[in-house]
Amino acid sequence: MSVEEIDTLVIGAGQSGIAMSEHLSAMGVPHIVLERKRIAERWRSERWDSLVANGPAWHDRFPGLAFDDVDPDVFPPKERMARYFEDYAAKIAAPVRTGVAVTRVSRCENRPGFIVTTSDGMIEAKRVVAATGPFQVPHYPDIVPSTAGIRQWHSSAYKNPAQLGDGAVLVVGGGASGSQIAEELRAAGKTVYLSIGEHYRPPRTYRNRDYVWWLGVLGKWDEIKITPKKKHVAFAVSGYDGGKTIDFRRLAHAGITVLGLTKSYEDGVLRIADDLAHNVAAGDAAYFDVLREADAYIERNGLDLPAEPEAWDLLADPECMTQPILALDLAQAGVKSIVWATGFRFDFSWLAVDAFDAQGQPFHKRGISAESGIYFLGLPDLTNRASSFIYGCWHDAKYIADHIAIQRNYVAYENRLAMSPGDR
Template sequence: MQRTASGKDTNMTVGKTQIDTLVVGAGQAGVAISEHLSKLGVPHLVLERNRIAEAWRTGRWDSLVANGPAWHDRFPGLEFDDLSPDGFAPKERVADYFEAYAGKFNAPIRTGVDVKKVERNVGRPGFTIETSEGVIEAMRVVAATGPFQRSVIPPIAPTDERLTQIHSAQYRNPEQLPAGAVLVVGAGSSGVQIADELLRSGRQVYLSVGQHDRPPRAYRNRDFCWWLGVLGEWDASTMKPGREHVTIAVSGAHGGRTVDFRGLAHRGMKLVGLTKSFEGPVVNFHADLADNLARGDENYLSLLNAADAYIERNGLDLPLEPEARDIYPEPECVAHPILQLNLAEAGVTSIIWATGFTTDFSWLKVDAFDAQGKPQHQRGVSTDSGIYFLGLPWQSRRGSSFIWGVWHDAKYVADHIATQRSYLAYRDASQRQTAGGDGASAALVTDKSSVSA
């Protein structure tokens, strides 16, 4: 049984279907481009192996909320009518939002259909797509599966069967873990929120902190999302050199608070440096904790300075917040860093690897990737004609990773598709005279290419 975006059940299988544009994935990226393609009159079909926005429902921990406020983390066409604009939507509410949004324009989404392989046709245009429900032929394919396809646990992970080891994608709540202390490796948004939740539950927590950016949750009565907007940071087109692997420590949990690692330490969390290696029950850490915290502080203070300068330059009446520059004294674990830890002696029974994700485009058998398997594209338009990507970090700018950024990236990709269709619709004078028409209909797009979901 499949369900469309309108909520109707259908027993209809894909079978042998022809469509102009096939979109793979019905998360925020797939819903966004479906809206734009619909507005442009492009016949398309969206396939999703699970439910709409499934990753928001089951791919994260139970207490997750959006990291941006409701006024910011949404599409332009629909607000969160049951939340304060400055609130942070719980994950289930975010998933419901995308399902409702798709229903607004009756997006042609089929759920429960797994795309197994996409191959370019030989000697004729378009692609052949193998799915769990049959074969589809499409002129174009949009990979809207996003960047969080396969969780990454580094090869240094120990093989000790006495330890429970999971990736942050498999973490749900503290009760899921056996009794004992926990080592959380990775201090980006996921790692720090999970570590904080475990600390609040009464666990002893060790948090391995690498390089990170640490923006204020809010400053002088404006959320950091607002500050990045007015300061032009969302529109940065390229990442600063050397910052490719720097995570962002920000959280909307508990009403939204600035992440303060020293504050976590003063509450009892043990901070350690970047995880280096394991030797039996002993884990070794780099001696870089103080430097990593200092660089995070530098990032934090630089945004405060830029905000102050913007306020003064524009004469804004926003309240002063001198306490935002207060920094906790160095806790013991920073002044005298832990470089080695015997997990058994420390009572550590679990390790949570908050070490990120990688893409998995193994199903996409096309010439659109570099030697490292990364998509080759310009703003989502692949180097392999007819293939598009959507939902990638820094796809067009820094804001691409956020919900609203995906929506704008999707508009660019959809416009490109519509433009290509208009070229294919061209007929020269002799063709128009022979056809006896005005050449407005596309040579490669017929009525058969339109599919009802």
């Protein structure tokens, strides 16, 4: 069986893989990008119908291509985002092969590089970039058994309210996905319960600037001037419905019953943690921190941005917060469906190399792994807070491409020394 050879193999043709291809091409590195389905597949088939980008069009893009049909301050819908990456791949002539799944990567014996087993044959690559991103395997806790008679979906399988059928719905998760899905279901006339845990809740906009702008000028994308954040805390900011600040009081006043963290299930009853007031208060504190820092930045830099005193006002606490529900009888509440907006976990089972720590997590520094020649791109906090976002992964890819080019120079030097003096 013939084995194709390539210098660098990029696995995944989402935002990370396309960004990686651009920088590798700029460095003159021969490469192939493999994608198991279509370019930007997860935007197409693994998200709900009304999903939009979490940032406005002026920000959630690569530097080399602006949206030509979306207002800069609009949050592009998911299909437009998928087409954006298709257009970008065409613009840079990215060598993408779609419909090719990678099933195993292992190190070659007695020579540099890796053997990559795919659905389309074998490839030998000097280097491999795992650009499969942070949204790999849907994850939710095994709390409600399948025998409970409750329909259960992960957010990646949820499409629209009509999919859920009759009955009330419990949405679990207080990040962008959970809050958006809960609000959409309520707008469709559903009775909705929303279970939230700890979360980071900034303003969507403040004083005529979107939060992504404040992240930039306040140094929060780079995490230079912020206190270390807890892992696995939901990021409660969304572009839904034109881009509104996620406000759990507002959702409650709109008819959504907000609950604390879902803990356990027994005999048809969900046990809910008595942490709702604490979680909301912590979210409020993060929100006001941003307002204070923004005001200080405006004053320090003499900016003429309109005051927004109403942003400091909080709605009255709704009944579900003053008298929190700690036990939810699903049958009594009429809950027939649960949507778990609880995130994803990694699956690198196909990557049979020494690039992981004792807990099975990628062991790397800025995407350069412990296994020479293996790279990771698109993971949360790969470099900083921006790494799993569209613009951030583009800059991370540039750093990794530069490292690959440097390693190629070392190999070229070694090969030159191995030549006879007359052939150098």
